[in-house]
Amino acid sequence: MVGVSAADRSVVVIGGGPGGYEAALGAAQLGAEVTVVERSGLGGAAVLTDCVPSKALIATADFMDRFSAAKHIGVHFDGAHVPGDQGVTAHITDVNARILELARAQSRDIAERLESAGVEVVQGAGRLVGPGRVEVVVGVAGVASGEEPAPHGGDLTDGGGSQELEADVVLIATGARPRVMDTAVPDGERILTWQQIWDLEELPEHLIVIGSGVTGAELAHAYLGLGCAVTLISSRDRVLPGEDADAANVVEEVFRRRGMTVLNRSRAGAVRRDGDSVVVTLEDGREVSGSHALLAVGSIPNTTDLGLEEAGIAVSRSGHIEVDRVSRTNVPGVYAAGDCTGVFPLASVAAMQGRIAVAHALGDAVAPLSLGRVSSNIFTDPEIATVGASQADIDEGRVDARAVMLPLTKNPRAKMQNVSDGFVKLFARSGSHTIVGGVVVGPRASELIFPIALAVANRLNVDQFSSTFTVYPSMSGSLAEAARQLHEIAD
């Protein structure tokens, strides 16, 4: 229920990404007076440069992949051509124009939602200047209204003065930005961060992606699908080092089979322009040349110039704002959410942290953030979706559970759809047989993970899971089968 005093309270949110705008909507719903301060565009990096544009790009790449896969299910383009054969090509200016319009439209939708909820939006850069006081250096571009958001999350144009806001509660949700290397300075033309690729007017002939975390792997997959030659530079033994090893191995094998060059145990030391080419020098002295280089070497939090030190707000060595499970900082009345906290850099987690923050601050009922229930997905082909406990948790003794992994090659629906790469993996606690996590690698794994997420959140056991009807034939049949097999072994 709404706290009695919520209607009399004011909330200022710095940052209009998922952590900020979801919190603002939540606070307005509880009756508070809410202001969002956004220096660039509503929706944040998530909507304007990162999550939404990358998934839209991947949608085009996946569409193109279907042309080359068609022959395996008996479809031939008589008289036409397919990618790899020439003829079907991605026009990158059209692709990027669609992506940017889609991002702008989503930003406008958010502006409308905020407006109809009664949230005031101020365009400008916010910083704390005292307890409950936020100074805003006001911008003039009008992007916070969602009218014409800066497509690349660009910074404020020349200031239009400053104003001070007072609030009972301040939420900081300022996100993060791409990390760049001193020896690989982006020029926006050929040496690029992922926030700069939406301006490309030609498809890279040969793209070198530096970093094989989720961002690097997804974008390497996207540009390979669009028809570019791609080299992926991975500093570790395999791509996606933080993910389930079986899943990462499947994706790496598919990357190589489709013609991507993957350089493992290869750390980029520097990138330089050489006319219309780029040269990446690896730390062991080897050189890799291409037409473009994309830096995907992680992010750094936007936490400087926020007045954090003066306010006494604890920040970790990495620059992230320290918060507890209800998003409180160490200073009363100041909360933080999203990538600036580094808790788990996902749009879904940012939104949840933001909603939890305002619910807690305004006295509504709230459950602390539970990372054990977060589902996430890597939008490669096949996709990798995960939830709950991981194989590493089991192997390293943190969770006492058993695993069953079933390859999709045995699944009838997968055979019909010519899907040969992927698997489902389910983890159940020894003794209780409660489902504690899972991994799905396959087409639309992002959708197929939901039943496992439901099972984890509701502590279902393998018998409850496997006795639920699945459609025949369906990929989810393999999930039920994995649960059935766990019944036998999870004691």
Ligand SMILES: Cc1cc2nc3c(=O)[nH]c(=O)nc-3n(C[C@H](O)[C@H](O)[C@H](O)COP(=O)(O)OP(=O)(O)OC[C@H]3O[C@@H](n4cnc5c(N)ncnc54)[C@H](O)[C@@H]3O)c2cc1C
């Ligand atoms: C390439 C890529 C793809 C991704 N794909 C996914 C995905 O598919 N699914 C998923 O869940 N997550 C994805 N993520 C992660 C997701 O984008 C982030 O977790 C999410 O953006 C975090 O939201 P946020 O609100 O914390 O920050 P942001 O979205 O970065 O928003 C922060 C906002 O604060 C504003 N701001 C900063 N400083 C100030 C200031 N002083 N005053 C006013 N405003 C300020 C910024 O302009 C920005 O608009 C992806 C990330 C990357 C890099």
Ligand SMILES: NC(=O)c1ccc[n+]([C@@H]2O[C@H](COP(=O)([O-])OP(=O)(O)OC[C@H]3O[C@@H](n4cnc5c(N)ncnc54)[C@H](O)[C@@H]3O)[C@@H](O)[C@H]2O)c1
């Ligand atoms: N689909 C999604 O939900 C999605 C997509 C992208 C990002 N994200 C979120 O963002 C987080 C961060 O992902 P990320 O990939 O941007 O960053 P990351 O920090 O996870 O990965 C960066 C990688 O670059 C490597 N690296 C660093 N310096 C290097 C160098 N000089 N040469 C070669 N490799 C180098 C690192 O070892 C690391 O593996 C993810 O964990 C995820 O939470 C989510």
